[in-house]
Amino acid sequence: xxxxxxxxxxxxxVKKLYIFLLIIFANLVITVFVYxxxxxxxxxSIIRTANAQSLPLTFLNSWAQFMSIFISIYIADIITDEYKxxxxxxxxxxPVGRVKLFHSxxxxxxxxxxxxxxxxxxxxxxxxILTFGWGDYTLYNGTNYYGAQGVLLTVAAYALIIxxxxxxxxxxxxxxVLSNDMTTTIIASVELSLIGQYFNAFESLxxxxxxxxxxxxxxxxxxxxxxxxxxxxxxxNLAYIIVFxxxxxxxxxxxxxxx
Amino acid sequence: xxxxxxxETCNLTKSFDGRKIIxxxxxxxxxxDVYGFLGRNGQGKTTTIRxxxxxxxxxxxxxxINSHNLRTDFKQAISQIGAIVExxxxxxxxxxxDNLSLMANLVPDLKKKKAIDEVLEIVxxxxxxxxxxxxxxxxxxxxxxxxxxxxxxxxxxxxxxPTNGLDPQGMREIKEMxxxxxxxxxxxxxxxxxxxxxxxxxxxxxxIIGNGKLLAEGSIKExxxxxQGRSLEEIYFEIIGR
Numbered sequence: 001x002x003x004x005x006x007x008x009x010x011x012x013x014v015k016k017l018y019i020f021l022l023i024i025f026a027n028l029v030i031t032v033f034v035y036x037x038x039x040x041x042x043x044x045s046i047i048r049t050a051n052a053q054s055l056p057l058t059f060l061n062s063w064a065q066f067m068s069i070f071i072s073i074y075i076a077d078i079i080t081d082e083y084k085x086x087x088x089x090x091x092x093x094x095p096v097g098r099v100k101l102f103h104s105x106x107x108x109x110x111x112x113x114x115x116x117x118x119x120x121x122x123x124x125x126x127x128x129i130l131t132f133g134w135g136d137y138t139l140y141n142g143t144n145y146y147g148a149q150g151v152l153l154t155v156a157a158y159a160l161i162i163x164x165x166x167x168x169x170x171x172x173x174x175x176x177v178l179s180n181d182m183t184t185t186i187i188a189s190v191e192l193s194l195i196g197q198y199f200n201a202f203e204s205l206x207x208x209x210x211x212x213x214x215x216x217x218x219x220x221x222x223x224x225x226x227x228x229x230x231x232x233x234x235x236x237n238l239a240y241i242i243v244f245x246x247x248x249x250x251x252x253x254x255x256x257x258x259x
Numbered sequence: 260x261x262x263x264x265x266x267e268t269c270n271l272t273k274s275f276d277g278r279k280i281i282x283x284x285x286x287x288x289x290x291x292d293v294y295g296f297l298g299r300n301g302q303g304k305t306t307t308i309r310x311x312x313x314x315x316x317x318x319x320x321x322x323x324i325n326s327h328n329l330r331t332d333f334k335q336a337i338s339q340i341g342a343i344v345e346x347x348x349x350x351x352x353x354x355x356x357d358n359l360s361l362m363a364n365l366v367p368d369l370k371k372k373k374a375i376d377e378v379l380e381i382v383x384x385x386x387x388x389x390x391x392x393x394x395x396x397x398x399x400x401x402x403x404x405x406x407x408x409x410x411x412x413x414x415x416x417x418x419x420x421p422t423n424g425l426d427p428q429g430m431r432e433i434k435e436m437x438x439x440x441x442x443x444x445x446x447x448x449x450x451x452x453x454x455x456x457x458x459x460x461x462x463x464x465x466x467i468i469g470n471g472k473l474l475a476e477g478s479i480k481e482x483x484x485x486x487q488g489r490s491l492e493e494i495y496f497e498i499i500g501r
Contacts, residue, residue, distance in 0.1 A: 002364040009361065013352055086348035090358075090407070093312055094365035095338040256315035 003096070007108040011115065016077065020070045024120055027066070028059070028127050051135020052128025056121050056154045060161065063120060064215040065193070067113075071169045072189035074112050078105055079176035080185050084259050092257060102252045106245070109169040113162045121158050141223050157218040164213035167240035168193070171210060174248040177255065208236055262326060265290045265339075265415050265447050271310055271320035273471075280306045282471040284320070288415070288449055288464075293441050295462035296451040297495060303471040304451040305345055308419050311449070312342050325414060338366075341408025342417040346424075347400045351393030355384055355403050358392060359410065366411040378406040382436065398429030405436060416440070417449045422457060434461050459491040469499050 011017060035045035047058055082088040091101050128134075138150025145153050171192065176185040196211030206212050207229070213236060220230040266288035273281040281303050288294045298304045309315040311322055313329050313336075322329040327336035349358045356375060363371045379385045382402040387395070395403065401421060408416050421437070422430040438461055440446045452458050458465060459479065466476040475482065475498045479491060486494045 006361045006364050009353075009357065010350065013350075013357075015352075086345065087350055089314060089344055089348065090362055091365060092314060093337065093340075093342050093344070094362065094411075095334040095367065096365050097333060254316070257309070258315065 003100070003104040004107055004111070007104060007111050010078075011108070011112060014077070016073065017115070020066075020116065021119055021123065024063070024066065025123060025127070027062075028055075028124060031059070032127075032131050049135070049139040050132040051137075051139075052125055052132055053135045053138040053150050053154075054140070055128035055132075056124040057138065057140045057157060059120075059124060060157055060218065061215050063161075064211075067116065067165055068168060068193040068211075068214060069186075069190055070116065071109070071113070071165060072172050072186045072193075075109065075169060075172040075176050075189070076182040076185040078108050079173060080180055080182045083180055083257070084182065086259055089257060098253050099249060102249050105173065106170070109173065110162075110166055113165045113169065117158050117162055117165075121154065153222060157222045160218040160221055161214070163234075163237050164210065164217040167237040167244075168210050168214050170241050170244040170248070174244045174251070177248050177251045207232055210236075210240055213237055213240075263289050264323075265292075265325055266311065266449060267323040268307075268311070269321045269323070271307070271322065272318045273306060273310060273315065274318055280471050281310065281317070284468070284471065284473050286466045286473055286476055288447060290414075290447055291441075291445065292464050293437065293448045293462045294450065295458035295465040296449060296468065297453065297455065297458060297465055298451075298468035299453060299499070302468050304453075304468060305419055306471075307468065308342070308344055308417055308449075308451055311417060312340065312344060313337060314344060338411060339413060340415045340417055341411065341413035342419075343401070343404040343408060343421065344417075344419050346419075347404030347407075349392045349400065349403060349407075352391060354389050354391055355379070355395070355399075355406075356388040358403065359407060362407055363410055369411060374410055378409040381409060381440070382406040383432075396429075397424050398426070398432065401425065401429070401433060402436070405433075405440075409440075413446070415447045415449060419451050420453070421450060422452070422454065430457070437461055455492045455495055465491070467495060467498050474498050 031045060031047065035047040035050065038045055046062065047055070092098070137144040137146050138153060140153060172185065172189045175188050179185050179188065193211055196209050199205045199209035200212050213233065217233050217237065220226065220233045264287055268284055268286050271281055271284040272279065284307060296304055296307065306315070310317055313333060322336070324336040325339045327339065329336040350361070353361070356379070359375045359378065360371065363369050363375055376385070379388050382405050384399065384402055384406060387399065392400065392403065421433050425433065434457065437448055437450070441448055450458070450462065462479065464478045465482070467474045482491070482494050483489060486497070
């Protein structure tokens with residue numbers, strides 16, 4: 001079966017991916033503009049070291065707010081919109097079991113996250129080179145990393161963040177399977193990511209919040225270096241993935257396709 | 260013994276929100292039939308088709324396709340059929356060819372390019388295959404839907420109101436295509452419709468549904484003979500009690 005090919009074709013053919021990247025690019029431009037024009041204006045930029053090497057890690061935490069919205073829109077598109085427009089029927093009328101088809105949706109989510117993260121890193125590096133030049137080191141958490149060390153740290157941090165993005169996506173998939181409606185899925189998922197931020201105010205709950213995970217999961221490995229916290233982080237993300245996978249697959253298997 | 264039955268439902272029942280939409284429906288489609296499934300709007304034709312294609316699940320009863328139970332042997336059963344349920348829907352941002360290519364990826368052991376070229380040729384869409392589906396007319400989408408249904412060489416094609424919304428020329432093309440595929444490629448058709456004239460012209464057997472129940476079933480000739488040679492329209496109105 002070549003289901004994954006279908007997912008790639010559809011991902012690169014839809015305009016959404018390019019619109020998302022345009023939004024990311026606009027954010028880069030605005031942030032760099034603020035950095036370059038902040039003197040005497042009271043504006044503060046998140047950029048501490050103006051070089052391309054440091055730029056991706058500087059932005060990593062802030063992508064969470066964008067990615068949570070992009071993931072919600074993407075999932076709503078591949079599940080609820082396909083359900084409502086009737087294109088889901090095309091696949092269901094083929095000798096592919098429902099569970100396998102559902103797995104292909106999860107695969108699509110993972111491919112989306114990987115592609116988005118890879119393109120964001122690439123875009124940020126290229127934009128950084130054009131704006132500031134490559135630079136001599138990667139500054140992260142007060143430490144300078146030189147050459148390949150800095151690049152590897154960046155790649156590792158971005159690779160790690162795919163895990164909570166996938167966990168968040170699984171929750172959105174569950175909402176999408178239940179709601180059958182694109183707008184409801186997007187609004188409910190964005191609400192979840194907004195409300196989830198309040199959990200961060202409670203120290204004891206923070207580690208279990210998916211919102212906290214999509215912002216800070218990578219830091220457990222590349223910044224804090226606390227094994228206990230890292231194991232807990234992995235456990236929390238896996239728990240979200242497994243629980244919402246089981247709930248969603250059960251609902252999808254029994255779902256009547258009436259559109 | 261080799262069965263001559265290609266599609267059979269046994270006491271199929273389906274309710275939505277406590278309301279029985281399909282009520283103990285048992286019908287039989289034989290190999291080589293062009294079976295017309297008649298009924299007024301809202302009588303359960305599309306729901307039946309959704310049950311036949313596994314898109315919705317019956318409360319009770321079974322669907323057998325070429326002796327494979329759709330519930331317990333889904334992959335074998337569904338690989339016997341091609342279908343357009345309700346209206347032909349595709350990814351508008353992709354070309355007709357790309358849409359078929361995506362679907363061909365889901366058919367095991369298919370020589371993709373050859374199969375797609377062949378079905379496009381059959382439905383006469385080769386010249387427009389590279390255009391985006393969003394630029395297609397309804398008639399072209401219907402033909403693309405038939406091309407999609409033909410992928411994987413099904414024994415049975417299920418079409419839900421295939422001429423709905425088409426202009427007279429489009430209706431004629433679809434009817435001719437069905438007759439041609441049935442006679443030349445030996446494909447069995449199950450066609451739902453409320454257009455009696457259309458069914459009378461292209462079908463050899465009919466089933467009539469009313470309030471989710473099968474009110475009558477048989478060959479058009481047989482029904483006419485039992486009704487002193489009356490037309491299908493007259494028979495139909497007598498059966499549904501109008």
